Amino acid sequence: MSETYIEETTEAAARVASRLRIDRREFMQFCAATATTLGLSTGAEAAIAKAVEKAKRPSVIWLHFQECTGCSESLLRAEHPTLEKLILDVISLDYHETLMAAAGHQAEAARKAAMKANKGKYILVVEGAIPTKQNGIYCKVGGQTAIDMLKECAADAAAVIAIGSCASWGGMPSTIPSISGADSSPTGSSGVADVLGKPVVTIPGCPPNPYNFLATAVHFLTFGKLPDIDQLGRPKFAYGRIIHEHCERRAHFDAGRFALEFGDEGHRKGYCLYKLGCKGPETYANCSTIGFGDVGESNWPVACGHPCIGCTEKGIGFTKPIHATAQLRGMSPPASYPGIVEQQGKTSFASAAALAAIAGAAAGGAAMLAKNLGKQDETQAQKKGE
Amino acid sequence: MANHAHAPRPLGGSFLSPLTLLLGVLAAIAGVILVYRFIYGLGAVTNLNDGYPWGIWIAYDVVIGSALACGGYSMALLVYIFNKGQYHPLVRPALLASLFGYTLAGVSVIFDLGRWWNFWHIFWPGYAQVNSVMFEVAVCISAYIVVMWIEFSPAFLEKWGMKDVRQKLNKLLFFFIALGVLLPSMHQSSLGSLLVIFGEQIHPLWRSGMMLPVIYLVTAILLGFAVVIFEATLSSTGFKRQLETPVLTPLARIMYWTLAAYVALRVIEIVARGALGTAFAATWQAFWFWVEMACFVVPLVTLASENARRSASKLFVGAVLLMLGGFMLRVNGFLVGYMTGEGWSYFPSLAELMVTIGIIAFEILAYIYIVRNYPVLPAAQPASR
Amino acid sequence: MDRRTFFKASMAGGAALATGAATCPAQARDNNPMPADAVGLLFDSTLCVGCKACVAACKEANGMPLEFSTKDQYWDTPLDISGKTLNVIKAYRNGKMEVKDREENGFAFIKKSCMHCVDPSCVSACPVSAMKKDPKNGIVTYDKEACIGCRYCVAACPFGVPRFTYDSPTPQISKCQLCVHRHKDGKYAACAEVCPTGATLYGTVADINKEIARRKALKPGEKTSFPRGKLGGPDQSYPGVAAKYLDHTYGEKEFGGTQMLMLSGVSFQKLGYPDLPPRSDAAISEKLQHTLYGGLIAPIAVLGALTFIAKRNVKPEDEEGSQHG
Secondary structure, X not given: OOHHHXXXXXXXXXXXXXXXXXXXXXXXXXXXXXXXXXOOOOOXXXXXXXXXXXXXXXXXXXXXXXXXXXXXXXXXXXXXXXXHHHHHHHOEEXXXXXXXXXXXXXXXXXHHHHHXXXXXXXXXXXXXXEEOHHHHOOOEEOOEEHHHHHHHHHHOOOEEEEEHHHHHHOOHHHOOOOOOOOOOOOOOEEOHXXXXXXXXXXXXXXXXXXXXXXXXXXHHHHHOOOOOEOOOOOEHHHHOOEHHHHOOOHHHHHHOOXXXXXXXXXXXXXXXXXXXXXXXXXXEOOHHXXXXXXXXXOOOHHHHOOOOOOOOOOOOOOOOOOOOOOOOOOOOOOOOOOEOXXXXXXXXXXXXHHHHHHHHHHHHHHHHHHHHHHHHHHHHHHHHHO | OOOOOOOEOOOOOOOOOHHHXXXXXXXXXXXXXXXXXXXXXXXHOOOOOOOOOOOHHXXXXXXXXXXXXXXXXXXXXXXXXXXXXXXXXXXXXXXXHHHHHHHHHHHHHHHHOOOHHHHHHHHOOOOOOOOOHHHHHHHHHHHHHHHHHHHHHHHHHHHHOOHHHHHXXXXXXXXXXXXXXXXHHHHHHHHHHOOHHHHHHEOHXXXXXXXXXXXXXXXXXXXXXXXXXHHHHHHHHHOOEOOOHHHHHHHHHHHHHHHHHHHHHHHHHHXXXXXXXXXXXXXXXXXXXXXXXXXXXXXXXXXXXXXXXXXXHHHHHHHHHHHHHHHHHHHHHHHHOEOOOOOEOOOOOHHHHHHHHHHHHHHHHHHHHHHHHOOOOEOOOEOOO | OOHHHHHHHHHHHHHHHHHHHHOOHHHOOOOOOOOOOOEEEEEEOOOOOOOOHHHHHHHHHHOOOOOOOOOOOOOOOOOOOEOOEOOEEEEEEOOOOOEEOOOOOEEEEEEEOOOOEOOOHHHHHOOOOOEEEOOOXXXXXXXXXXXXXXXXXXXXXXXXXXXXXXXXXXXXXXXXXXXXXXXXHOOOOHHHHHOOOOOEEEEEHHHHHHHHHHHHHOOOOOEEEEOOOEOOOOOOOEEEEOOOOOOOOEOOOHHHOEOEEXXXXXXXXXXXXXXXXXXXXXXXXXXXXXXXHHHHHHHHHHHHHHHHHHHHHOOOOOHHHOOOO
């Protein structure tokens, strides 16, 4: 991903503040921003625009289990496009417990109807972890356990997206209490992939950046398939790099300038938060490049002065103490770093040539002299002979 | 004691010639480059770097320069210590060449010293560090330069007619001659000892450890003989004088056996240390080692017979090869075989080279001037050709 | 020329030097011992994350200029230590560079700065005492005012540490002096002070050796805590996981020992550190010099013999003899 990636995203984000409605122009911007978020090449926005305009809006079924609705809340605050535009123009959100008007049996009926009508075509989005202990009795919707409901909905889905850290691997609910003998969370909270027994696309984060979800949805819309994912199911376009790599405080890290406690001089000066326990160096996410909350640049946890807690990273977020120092990951040496052996020193062609010339001349001169001396030797030998 | 039929006389004649003009130009170029060097630093002129902190200004101007200037030392050793009076006519010209060689080696050290204005620290108690080989070399060379000027002073005193001083000096000369033999023995061996502290940084072919001083001393003596033959031949041809072959032939015999001893020593030392294998590796070091050895071994073959040693041409070629061999040994030890780590390269810059050439030019120029104006070369009939 | 003189000359002139030299190897002087209160650095390559904070801090603490190796001269990018840079972090790269501290398809970081040898070549080589080793804390220091700029120390150091400012008309040697100028303010080596992971630690060599023993006793993957900054200073330790160390502590035996000691998961030769024998070159060189010139006994004896011989052979000549001899 190049500089344009950051620039364009930034530009779009900066203009969002003045935007109330999406007109044609801004719609193209949405497409372009989505294309760049996805890391697609120039021209891809046209394909996206075409796909969004022409294609039938895909049906989306959104399930909620052990969660705080933070992921939905985060999505509600997306402004390019706003969620209502997403719901009306881009996708057809047929079931979403917090957003839908329907309730009770009506709601469940709508879900069943959507699943039937779009069999094999709808997108299933799961928010929240799934309790698995004691057959999953800890979470029920309409009398159905989360496990059953997930399996039922996933069976005919074209794609399954786990949004948020809870759905991705269990997240906060899966945290093992620090009680002796405890080896799992009280309810056995698990991620979608574990319950289904197959990999799914995950958009971890607490909450996740809404654009990572939107971009994934639009990718599916445009290309009919989900984006490339890493071994944890995370789209590579968003989770391919360590936060630390593009962190705006990185220069301070490289120069050894660290905040040592909250509110100290270094902290106020915006120094690196590594020694306060920032997990940026071991967390894969694009927070440092696209920011958070659509209020412009420098608005994400680290920029605000709080160390990253590693919420997108299983085994880091909710697991490792917030103050604990990160292990640096994926820090293979940048190309600019000196290698063990560097070629140093100058050689001079001109002087090599000069030296060769001198050596040649000297050798020639010596040979000539030796030849002359040889002649003298002969004459002397002849004289003696006489 | 030998008789001195050929007492030294000034050659006379015109100093100006195309050759001296060329030499003058070369020396002037070096002077300009040196001014530049003192204003802008070593890096502005040389290709020196931290992998090769010593370039040709040290390896050639000082280490080789002083070794090539060992003619005076070798001849003094032969004439005064081993009492071979018949070589006496060769002493003074050899001493003159040595005088210039050493003086310029001493002066060119200043060109190479980064903080040259502090050079007196070497001789100053409180700064001087006696564990350093460099200290020993510096003190010995400086002392030897002074001793040589005293040794050579009769030539000037003769010219200036200062008989009283000359007579007094003559009575003490034996002491300076003894010093003049001791000091080069010390620093020529120490120039080899300089490499000892480089340890593993020296290629095994030149990493002779405790034998380094012996190897450098023996080759310095060898080079002294070779240079005497070389200079005698050159000045005979150059100044159109009778060839000194009859004197050179027995000298060549001594040189030959010294050479034989050296080659044996060098080979045995390498084999005993188990370093011979590296000579057969496909490396530049191995290549230049064989070049070096060839320069020593070829004269060992071509000068084997007394008859060969009577031939002026064979003597000359042998002497040139020996000088080249001594040159290669030192270049190999200090530059080719010096491996401070991967990635470093050095080849002298043109400016650097021009300074070295300029110094040599200046040396020859001064030699020509002195022999034309002061009694150095033995008075002899013009060449019979 | 008579045989007796010849014999004497050969005996006195050649034999003294040759025998002195030849009998040396058996009795090379011992390496100098570690100073009692020696201080130094511990560099643990497995903890180094290559942030180069130490490089930047070193520049600032020592007032060294920036150095550029790229076309666009924006920031300090030294390739190696130099006249302008006393400390660098170098990267070992192999193949796909997948795993840190692995030789094959891995990578690692290594610090390069002065090793502060116990028996340093630079100190032995310096003819004017510009390089000195503090007898108490063992820090190898450089005195610009004494230096003549001969660069024998640059050539002699097996680690290639002393560097020279060739581009200056008033050049000097540049080398790490463990921030000795900051000690009076209670500060210590800036590189250790800023290191975020404690890969570079400052402390007494005794403390460093204890820490090395502790780390080596850990099983790879074992949870432990790593100190930062100064051993024996305020506690800045943090929890970490022990890496897989090589059995080799670089600087423990090499070259008579060094006061900068290093741990790594990748062989030190691959990280650019030479495989050096346990004896120091200074010991050999000084033994040689002292055998030949110790108390000036040998030179004076030889001079005596030479004077005796020369006096016999050189006769003050008469006026017309025109030559000494």
